[in-house]
Amino acid sequence: MTSTRPPATVTVRGLTKSYADRQVLRGIDLDIPAGSVLALLGPNGAGKTTTVQILSSLVAADSGTARLAGHDLTREPDAVRGLIGVTGQFAAVDNLLSAEENLMLMADLHHLPRHEGRRRTAGLLDRFDLAEAARRPAATYSGGMRRKLDLAMTLVGDPRVIFLDEPTTGLDPRSRRTMWEIIRSLVADDGVTVLLTTQYLEEADRLADRVAVLDGGRIVAEGTAEELKRLVPGGHIALRFTDAAALDLAAACFPDPRRDDGELTLQIPSDGTVPTLRAVLDLLDGAGVTPAALSQHSPDLDDVFLTLTGHRRQETHR
Template sequence: MTDLAIAANGLRKSYGDKVVLDGVDLAVPEGTVFSLLGPNGAGKTTAVKILSTLISADAGDLHVGGHDLAADPQGVRAAIGVTGQFSAVDGLITGEENMLLMADLHHLTKQEGRRVAAELLERFDLVEAAKKPASTYSGGMKRRLDIAMTLVGKPRIIFLDEPTTGLDPRSRHNMWGIIRELVSDGVTVFLTTQYLDEADELADRIAVLNDGKIAAEGTAEELKRLIPGGHVRLRFSDPAVYQAAAVALREVTRDDEALALQILCDGSQRELRAILDWLDAAEIEADELTVHTPDLDDVFFALTGGGTHIPDQRTPPVQSAQADQSKETVR
């Protein structure tokens, strides 16, 4: 427990007959990014609200920052910061005034409050805008100010509930940099997001929430390996070479129109090396070799009922009709 920033066992929450969280278990190590994914209405925000003491759970053994959520909610609140998808920034006052207001709420002295505010405004590149009303800020600037305000209390755990919703790509990438900096300082980040590439980019571990339960949990790579369909695709420009390769390799899926062959592969270094050795032994030289491995989109849709079922064993190679739709990355 001491090495976990967040530990939840048997977390349950219902609203009337609607079960939102049905025995959820979570374990978030200190100094990591943990991402909770799930479709709209899956219970992600409810989990954040419970773990940040905003609402109570119906059941569960819950610890945040080493504090029992039920017995010591004040201890939990002292250890955490919360930033939602809807900014808590007051647009009627300046960015600096927002910071100083937060410093007052944390009972900092006037001198200490000004020092902390100045440091955080500089850290989040808001010095030039500090004297302007926050209502004039862009979405990305408001989000940065919101996180800066959260950091006034020096929390060791930060809940980021869809922090980049509505931001343009540049602002999203800037926010990713901020999150990485927080973690490098030892902060634990509990991230919910609707952007799967965001979880893939940032999270040390990912849990997928569906129908109130954790459908799967692991690193991004571990989750991707749950999905069948990874393959190597060989494309040829010479029909004769293509036909010879198809005969020599045998256990492949053919795409005669594209002059392409598809070989089942999980994308691991060992399997790729075996395939390359196989090609060398058969004296086959393709004009193009591409590798497709399932991504988090595939995982998400499979786990939440919107895509391929995840089997116990790996399925046969993807058929040519599916190959046209596969996402491929040139290696």
């Protein structure tokens, strides 16, 4: 069910929002190129869901601007609603209806002609591997099936921008990976633009073209996952040797290496680049010593999350 509608960009400038005396968003800027995924990371209460609610026109911002596919969110809310889809933290599925009925209901809400609604429903049931269960009540579905149906319902209107607010919370690892495959296909095959909020760091690493870290209502860092990882210290090359003599020779090649005599290992600080690895190997070769094992260790998004926000990541519902 590939769409012919053009892809859409999302541009946000200076977005703010307060509730009573609590300032949730303090002037955030976001840019999501057409046909890409931006993952918005942040601890509980950082403002992720509020951002999605504002951009999907459910809540009004106090100040700032947002443009989606060239449409101003404040001046053209109907045009914006016509090109977006939202999948929230909780599946918006009617348990008394079947998958087919849920999808047809969404087609009616989008005022699609009956034949077009049936066509899109059949295509989405096939795409999301729900055809065999199409006429069973949704109450009988597993969590993974309900989330797939929820996302399929979002696609009935052929959105160009999709907001996914923690879409895999509570799913088992297999169902989560299935959702990842579906999201990737939406971007690669349909050119959909996605804003994904998540607390699963692996999810952001796997899906996002760029990652923005939101903390205290502000964007504290943005870039590709690899760029953000390079902001965090702790990368190193681990070397293991067969005997203490080789360990001594190797240790003498480096200033202040982290040494473990019991394990016969050295840790050499590294930025993870090939030139740094080559330089380490050249020094060892010059000293006439060869490690028994070598491995590179780089910071991951867990380390980025902890360093930039001061919070340990939480893989629980907010």
